[in-house]
Amino acid sequence: VAWRYMGVHGLLFLVGGTWLAVEAYRRLPFVRAAARSLRPSLREFTRLGLLTVPTGLVLAVLALWGALHVIGG
Structure with a gap:
């Protein structure tokens, strides 16, 4: 409807x-x-957060850095 x-x-x-x-x-x-x-338990949630957040931040910074070098800015 x-x-x-x-x-x-x-x-x-x-x-x-x-x-x-x-x-x-x-x-x-x-x-x-x-x-x-x-x-999930608090322990599992914290462990996964400590593994994924820094990794994601590092990958994002590397991607931005790589794009900056490719574009030439």
Whole structure:
């Protein structure tokens, strides 16, 4: 039913990606329930964060540095 997708700016499904956002928002309670059952322990969360965040930052800086040298800025 099209009226379910009406938003402040008109029909939401006409704008790319917003239809998916509406559908995801509707299913949010189910997503929350599933996420609660899959929640990692604090120890595992911290360990994964300490492994991924510095690695991601280093890779991002290297990518920016490489792009700067390729572009020649």
